[in-house]
Amino acid sequence: MNHNTSRRLVLQGLVASAIAIGFDVSNSSWVTSASATSIFERLPVLDGVVYTDNTTLAAAGVDFGNIVHRQPIAVLKPGSTNDIVQIIQFARRHQIKVAARGQGHSTYGQSQVEAGIVIDMSTLNKIHFVGTDRAVVDAGVVWSQLLQQTLQQGLTPPVLTDYIELSIGGTLSVGGIGGATHRYGVQVDNVLEIQVVTGIGQIETCSQWQNRHLFTAVLAGLGQCGIIVKATIKLIPAATNTRVFQLYYDDLATFTRDQRLLIDDERFDYVEGQLIARDAGGWRYLLEAASFYSPPNIPNNNLLLSDLNYTRRTEQIEDKTYFDFLNRLAPTVAFLKSIGVWSFPHPWLNLFVPNSAVETLVGEVAASLTVADTGQGPILLYPVKTKHFQLPLFRVPKGKIVFLFAILRTAVPPDNSLVAKMLDDNRKLFEQNRDLGGYQYPVSAIPLLRDDWRQHFRPFWRYLVNAKRYYDPDNLLTPGQRIF
Ligand SMILES: Cc1cc2nc3c(=O)[nH]c(=O)nc-3n(C[C@H](O)[C@H](O)[C@H](O)COP(=O)(O)OP(=O)(O)OC[C@H]3O[C@@H](n4cnc5c(N)ncnc54)[C@H](O)[C@@H]3O)c2cc1C
Incomplete structure (x- = not known):
């Protein structure tokens, strides 16, 4: 798909009803779904595609829970990390909310965003490297895909969820528990490094040793401070x-x-x-x-x-x-x-x-x-x-x-x-x-109410609030969790 097609697809599906979806910082005016057409015309050239057709939007407004349905105005199927950077910067200029969607196995709208932009991570699904003790993967890779590849080298991630068709980004944003957790912790405890696009639209690499504040704010951080785009996952020898x-x-x-x-x-x-x-x-x-x-x-x-x-x-x-x-x-x-x-x-x-x-x-x-x-x-x-x-x-x-x-x-x-x-x-x-x-x-x-979240994260509530302010100052990311 060439870039012109990609931009045209954006314009095709926009509905002409006037729902306020954001605030255009550049023009100091409210963005409505009717005026969004002109805003989307200013979208940068992307490697992937932005969809606005009803079928794609409806699919992003449902999840495994099938209880909450919030329809976005656009779905990005990114062709590169840079697409995510561009879309977040774009969303920031127009104050439009954004959420990543892995495999949509949430049960209560956690990856949905009403009248915002959903980033469908499933198109970023490359396994970049499998070494003797680690693998470097895109966040849209599902665990079964990683496991099948690592097993060819006699290796395995230490902890797997009961169902392995979940995305790596999706489980790292929540924790990732399974039957091996009593030995190795949860999946987030077995991550060596992640690459994140923050709510400012910056790419950052972080680990326990580098940029640790972001690392600890993003892993099990429910998508509040950044979108995980790559992860380095620990591997151990696998039995047959x-x-x-x-x-x-x-x-x-x-x-x-x-x-x-x-x-x-x-x-x-x-x-x-x-x-x-x-x-x-x-x-x-x-x-x-x-x-x-x-x-x-x-x-x-x-x-x-x-x-x-x-x-x-x-x-x-x-x-x-x-x-x-x-x-x-x-x-x-x-x-x-x-x-x-x-x-x-x-x-x-x-x-x-x-x-x-x-x-x-x-x-x-x-x-x-x-x-x-x-x-x-x-x-x-x-x-x-x-x-x-x-x-x-x-x-x-x-x-x-x-x-x-x-x-x-x-x-x-x-x-x-x-x-x-x-x-x-x-x-x-x-x-x-x-x-x-x-x-x-x-x-x-x-x-849940906000007070429930305050209590949930105590004594790290302030920590999360400060990280949110720093990495997502416009409060754009992952509204479906209903925390901020
Ligand atoms: C059948 C089934 C079995 C399950 N078994 C287990 C289990 O054994 N252990 C366990 O721990 N959990 C289990 N879960 C729960 C599951 O781990 C979570 O719901 C997980 O978030 C789903 O992953 P997903 O790729 O579908 O994410 P989604 O539902 O798409 O997203 C979940 C949340 O993560 C955010 N997110 C998604 N991708 C990214 C990213 N790249 N960067 C930042 N944020 C992101 C979304 O915005 C959303 O808030 C199970 C769920 C199902 C439906």
């Missing part, structure tokens, strides 16, 4: 195989005690867990653990299962390739897509619960929660060690161990009153957990 153990428990306290034991002695490479509905009502507990190995070194089942108090003869043990294990959600996702449920509303709730409160809180929830409250969505419960968490904006309760408790609801049937009830339930549980010293993991669908 995985032995997966599924162990069932009837009792919450025994289940969590064994989970704590396993993350403490690190006998497994991966530890997670779930609440599973009983046919007769109520819940039992599934401990999922995995041991990564490369033959001829085979895991010793007896050693791995020693001292565990799962319900006897419930254990299921299965061998998979390392990649198939990490890609284990793919068949389920394909099935949910095929029956249309993947596009139902998903009012997901993700909480970090203090270690001391987990049995009380989860016990209370389990006593009243039914499958109708989750729409058969999974309920995750697993502990992680906090000692590996390095980034201040990744907020978790105090203590050496915290539990991820995630009720991944689907609204079935997909009607508004059920979604409203689920959001209300999320809010109540969020408050109950907060009052116990817990935090939300901000990939959730929870109606």
Whole structure:
């Protein structure tokens, strides 16, 4: 596509209704969607394309949550980092809000921007380099793509999310937790360097050693201070195989005690867990653990299962390739897509619960929660060690161990009153957990107020406010998080 075409596409789709979308600093006048046509004519020449057609705009106004819908006035599919610089500088001149979109797997409009510009990062998807201990990637690369490439060299990122079709920029803006977190922290703890375009439209490189203030403001920083364009991700040697153990428990306290034991002695490479509905009502507990190995070194089942108090003869043990294990959600996702449920509303709730409160809180929830409250969505419960968490904006309760408790609801049937009830339930549980010293993991669908964010980031709220003022002084970036 040549540059003239790119500019023409901008002009095609603009709707002539007069909604104020920004303030034109150069002319000291309000920009409306009607006057935006003339403003977009001043757009610089780009390597990528700006789309304003209704189909593209509508797609950027929906996410996996399918609850919030905010339509932008333009979507940039960048052809280079410089495009992002140009668009942010342009947006700044006209005071138009901007948000990056990775794979749009947010659940509550976090990557959307009403009457603003969405930057679809999926076109910046190059893996630049894979070395013996690191990979340099564009932020639009998805984790499965990186994993497939690193495995060719016998390497892997240390921590992967349960679903690996998420963008690297998208998970680094929130944290990125998975079954290996008890060993290696979250994904943001395994980043050596990032390149960022700030809200001023400047490209900056930062790490723990260089420009550290920006590094700590952007990783798990919910897109408030800059758009990640490249990341250097740590790699470790990968095994070829995985032995997966599924162990069932009837009792919450025994289940969590064994989970704590396993993350403490690190006998497994991966530890997670779930609440599973009983046919007769109520819940039992599934401990999922995995041991990564490369033959001829085979895991010793007896050693791995020693001292565990799962319900006897419930254990299921299965061998998979390392990649198939990490890609284990793919068949389920394909099935949910095929029956249309993947596009139902998903009012997901993700909480970090203090270690001391987990049995009380989860016990209370389990006593009243039914499958109708989750729409058969999974309920995750697993502990992680906090000692590996390095980034201040990744907020978790105090203590050496915290539990991820995630009720991944689907609204079935997909009607508004059920979604409203689920959001209300999320809010109540969020408050109950907060009052116990817990935090939300901000990939959730929870109606939040500014005071909630102030409390969430305390004692780093001032730090974030100052970083925001410095790196995004016009408050343009990522309004969908509703923080500023
Ligand atoms: C099926 C499924 C499974 C999941 N499993 C896990 C899991 O196991 N562990 C876990 O931690 N999370 C999990 N998540 C949550 C997921 O990590 C977050 O929702 C993540 O933000 C989604 O990535 P994305 O690429 O779709 O980002 P998007 O939804 O597109 O964006 C998320 C946020 O990041 C911002 N953003 C996107 N790209 C950039 C960038 N380059 N620079 C700066 N900001 C950016 C957006 O503006 C937005 O605010 C899961 C989500 C789904 C739907």
